[in-house]
Amino acid sequence: xxxxxxxxxxxxxxxxxxxxxxxxxxxxxxxxxxxxxxxxxxxxxxxxxxxxxxxxxxxxxxxxxxxxxxxxxxxxxxxxxxxxxxxxxxxxxxxxxxxxxxxxxxxxxxxxxxxxxxxxxxxxxxxxxxxxxxxxxxxxxxxxxxxxxxxxxxxxxxxxxxxxxxxxxxxxxxxxxxxxxxxxx
Numbered sequence: 001x002x003x004x005x006x007x008x009x010x011x012x013x014x015x016x017x018x019x020x021x022x023x024x025x026x027x028x029x030x031x032x033x034x035x036x037x038x039x040x041x042x043x044x045x046x047x048x049x050x051x052x053x054x055x056x057x058x059x060x061x062x063x064x065x066x067x068x069x070x071x072x073x074x075x076x077x078x079x080x081x082x083x084x085x086x087x088x089x090x091x092x093x094x095x096x097x098x099x100x101x102x103x104x105x106x107x108x109x110x111x112x113x114x115x116x117x118x119x120x121x122x123x124x125x126x127x128x129x130x131x132x133x134x135x136x137x138x139x140x141x142x143x144x145x146x147x148x149x150x151x152x153x154x155x156x157x158x159x160x161x162x163x164x165x166x167x168x169x170x171x172x173x174x175x176x177x178x179x180x181x182x183x184x185x
Contacts, residue, residue, distance in 0.1 A: 001046060001047055006045065006047070006048070009047060009048050010024075010025070010048050013048050017082075019085070020082065020084075020085060021048070023080075023084075023085060023122065024048055024049060024080060026124075027080070027124040027125045027126070028045055028051070028125065030124055030125065030126050031043050031051070031124075031125035031126050031129060034126045034129060034171070034172060035129075037172045037173050038171055038172050038173060039056070039169070039173060040055060040056055040057050040133065040167075040169055040171050041053055041054065041055050041056070041057075041129055041133065041171060042054045042056075043125070043129070046077075049079060049080045049081060049082070049084075050077065050078070050079050050080075051077070051078040051079075051080075051125065052075060052076070052077055052078075052097065053075065053076045053077075053078060053129055053132065054073070054074075054075055055073070055074040055075070055076065055132065055133060055136055056072060056073060057072065057074070057133065057136060057137050057166075057167045057169065058070055058071075058072055058136075058137060058166040058167045059071050059072075059074055059102060059104070059136040059137060059138075059166065060102070060103040060104060060138070060153075060166070061099050061101040061102055061103055062101060062103035062153075063101045068103055068156060070166070071099055071102070073098070073099075074096070074098065074099065074102065074136050075096075075097040075098040076094060076095065076096055076097060076114070076132050077094070077095040077096075077097050078093065078094060078125060078128055078129075079092050079093055079094075079095070080093070080125070081093070084121060084122065085121055085122050086121055087121060088119045088120065088121050088123070090115065090119055091113065093119055093128070094114045094116065094128070094132065095112050095113075095114070096112050096113070096114050097112075100112070102136075103150070103153050103156075104135065104136070104138070104141060104150065104153050104157075105141045105142045105143070105147075105148035105149065105150055105151075105153045105154035105157055106135055106141055106142055106148065106149055106150075107135075107149060107150060107153070108149040108150060109149070109150050113149055114132070114135065115149060116128070116131040116132060116134075116135050116140075117131070117140075129171070130171055133167075133171045134165075136167075137164075137165050137166045137167035138157065138163070138164040138165050138166050139164070139165040139167070141154075141157055141164075142154060143157060143158045143161075
């Protein structure tokens with residue numbers, strides 16, 4: 001979607017549902033700020049309610065019978081659907097776009113379903129981004145097979161707990177603290 005098309009779509013949305021449009025604008029601005037301060041994640045707005053997050057962090061993949069391997073690029077789609085402020089449809093909100101071979105207890109075997117836990121209506125993009133980062137890097141995952149999308153990954157993770165979390169970098173880089181001089185009187 002070009003900038004002009006995006007602007008026109010946002011304007012139509014503001015006329016039709018100003019509260020929803022305001023939420024989308026606010027959460028997109030907060031997410032842009034987070035991504036500006038991050039070397040780990042970038043975000044592209046695809047449409048007024050669709051975003052693509054690029055995560056440059058350590059996660060795991062498994063291709064067929066091959067051993068589990070580290071990967072360092074993950075793409076996740078975020079869809080803050082029309083009813084998102086009232087009710088959340090988790091399967092609509094998050095989609096793993098790449099790699100389809102991601103290996104994690106909370107990512108489905110088909111490689112597109114993701115579970116970051118309970119998502120409340122109106123949860124902002126920055127929180128979703130943080131939670132996806134925690135999921136990819138194994139900072140948060142289920143070790144209970146009945147709660148897992150991928151039981152093989154769950155079993156493997158339980159046997160390899162000493163490897164986690166995979167990433168030590170913070171999602172948001174620490175801002176340098178300005179030095180101030182104390183004035184004694």
